[in-house]
Amino acid sequence: MLKRTPLFPIYAEHGARIIDFGGWELPVQFTGIQKEHDAVRGQAGLFDVSHMGEVRIHGVDALAFLQHVTTNDVSKLVAGQCQYSLLCYPDGGVVDDLLVYKLKDDDYMLVINASNIEKDIAWLQQHLTGEVELANVSEETALLALQGPRAVAIVAKLTDPPIQALKPFHFLADVTVGGVTTLVSRTGYTGEDGFELYVDQKDAVTLWRKLLEAGEEHGLIPTGLGARDTLRFEARLPLYGQELSSEISPLEAGLSFFVKLDKGEFIGRDALLEQKTNGVPRKLVGIEMQERGIPRPHYAVYAEGKQIGEVTTGTQSPTYKTNVGLALIDSAYSTLGTEVFVEIRGAQVKATVVSTPFHKKK
Structure with missing residues (x-):
């Protein structure tokens, strides 16, 4: 039985062509990959990426735990900031790539790839130490991505906070967007400006409709996985299972910026340090x-x-x-x-x- 996101019921309204994507029924396209790709490059596109996984990590030892399992330096984050990072095996291969959000001290959210949710959670639980609680909140969380040069103008119509002042890799939690409580993050996977909007799954359809309505004058259209892949590819953003895997290290993939070998011990550090020293x-x-x-x-x-x-x-x-x-x-x-x-x-x-x-x- 294929899994469905909370937005599945409205795909048909937009003429979506559905595929099996890693066990999920998701839209590969709505009006055509080229048209959707061009919309994101020139105006804006709206994606349903609710299949992604979200994991809450909290407790007094949350920071120490995340420093141990991820390659980037979590201690550099302030509340309201997020970073791209990786989970590695001891041999330097990649378990997954992810985003780490600092909600407040001792409270974080990880955003992981849909195809890796079970594997990642098992990996994290296997390495849990100290006073840390881990909660898989993937099923109650929906994620919409609004990407493109008109994204700011569209979201600004639906919320009071000055969204244009939000820096890349920063976010606002508990913001009302179109009447819906949202975590708004200035991140994305297209190589364009834009936002990722995390909401309770029951509010996903409402927010989707409000965003499309607000974006109509700006050329916003629903966008599927086909254009998501061509957009991220042109921007050289890696896809797990292609540019990253258990057989490919972050250094081989050109992601050394996100591997902080000087932050102290973490899983995979020794192997990655050896690669850096000897050349990949x-x-x-x-x-x-x-x-x-x-x-x-x-x-x-x-x-x-x-x-x-x-x-x-x-x-x-x-x-x-x-x-x-x-x-x-x-x-x-x-x-x-x-x-x-x-x-x-x-x-x-x-x-x-x-x-x-x-x-x-x-």
């Missing part, structure tokens, strides 16, 4: 096809007649119409301008290592 064997790079063909996930990448890695994500960029990909390859071939070949339907097709992200917000 593989690197995630951008590639652009120089001949016809689209690089797809798991396509082999070659140089000098041998396989050097594989594509993790690839498509025709909806914004730039170039055939591009992210590939995890031997570090020796990661220099910009290096010629590589992608195996597409049995033929080796020429590509070049290029800089990323493919898109930066204007």
